[in-house]
Amino acid sequence: MKELFKYIITKPVAWKSWVGSGLLLLVVTSCFEEDKLDETVKTEDDPTTTLDIYIDDNFTQEYGIAIRYRYVDNFVEVGQSVTPPKLDVVRPMLDLVDKYWIEVYEAVPSGETYFRRYVPAELVFLGGLIYNGDGTVTLGTADAGARIVFTDVNSIDVNDDEWLLRQLHTVYHEFAHIVHQNDKLPTGFEEIAASGYSSAGSWFNLTDEEALERGFVSPYATSSPNEDFAETIAFYMAEADFFDTYINQEDNCTTAACEERNQGRLLILEKLNAIKEHYLKSTGVDLDDLRAAVQAIL
Numbered sequence: 001m002k003e004l005f006k007y008i009i010t011k012p013v014a015w016k017s018w019v020g021s022g023l024l025l026l027v028v029t030s031c032f033e034e035d036k037l038d039e040t041v042k043t044e045d046d047p048t049t050t051l052d053i054y055i056d057d058n059f060t061q062e063y064g065i066a067i068r069y070r071y072v073d074n075f076v077e078v079g080q081s082v083t084p085p086k087l088d089v090v091r092p093m094l095d096l097v098d099k100y101w102i103e104v105y106e107a108v109p110s111g112e113t114y115f116r117r118y119v120p121a122e123l124v125f126l127g128g129l130i131y132n133g134d135g136t137v138t139l140g141t142a143d144a145g146a147r148i149v150f151t152d153v154n155s156i157d158v159n160d161d162e163w164l165l166r167q168l169h170t171v172y173h174e175f176a177h178i179v180h181q182n183d184k185l186p187t188g189f190e191e192i193a194a195s196g197y198s199s200a201g202s203w204f205n206l207t208d209e210e211a212l213e214r215g216f217v218s219p220y221a222t223s224s225p226n227e228d229f230a231e232t233i234a235f236y237m238a239e240a241d242f243f244d245t246y247i248n249q250e251d252n253c254t255t256a257a258c259e260e261r262n263q264g265r266l267l268i269l270e271k272l273n274a275i276k277e278h279y280l281k282s283t284g285v286d287l288d289d290l291r292a293a294v295q296a297i298l
Helices: 050-063 087-106 111-118 161-183 208-214 225-238 242-247 256-283 287-295
Strands: 013-020 023-027 066-068 122-125 136-143 147-150
Touching (some): 050 066, 087 161, 136 161, 242 256
Antiparallel strands (some): 013 023, 013 136
């Protein structure tokens, strides 16, 4: 079976959540580096509806992106269930993708060139979350650089910070994987916080603070260097308080926990600087410019 990125990447990428005993746990898997980025995707009939004509003109013909909002069962695995998107949310979701992702890249030097070269061939809209047979919920996925799946689009509300940030995390995390797939990770990146990576399948046992103390922006970032790279970029793009939370040192530390958080922030800063240098060198895009463009519209 083909491996997937189920949200935020070296094997299948997925954000999942376990719900039970009042506990909500977000889970992420990733994508394999060896997956092909130029996978051929299935074509559909010529567009006939007003919506399909709009998609064909503004996404398929313009960027080579196919927008999938029908036949949702084709985009989930056996044992998963999901609802299709409502027809009236498809155009607003397209506007969101355009405003918060495509136009952002087009607004920065070298961004449009890079975007057009590596944009995934498919965007899939699912109406709700993906419910799995084991009781978990998948929040977003991507497939080998060729497809990004947005979930819960029926709840679209750009004024809902939690919903909007989830979509931005999904798309910027997954798109960031394309950088390391094509140009590897920054030299020595894996060694910056080497002792903080989790053992296989255990990252979801960490709290956010424990991850920060280890030098990671999220528990999922501890799952592998590739996920660490993508998570750091996604958080840097989407989180308005990124510097206060993950970079700036707390003053007047009087506890060991405070000192550990500050040490973790130094590691995140070192990784961020390495990422920005590598990103600029490999893509021509300045991540500071990209972040500024995102934050200007949030």
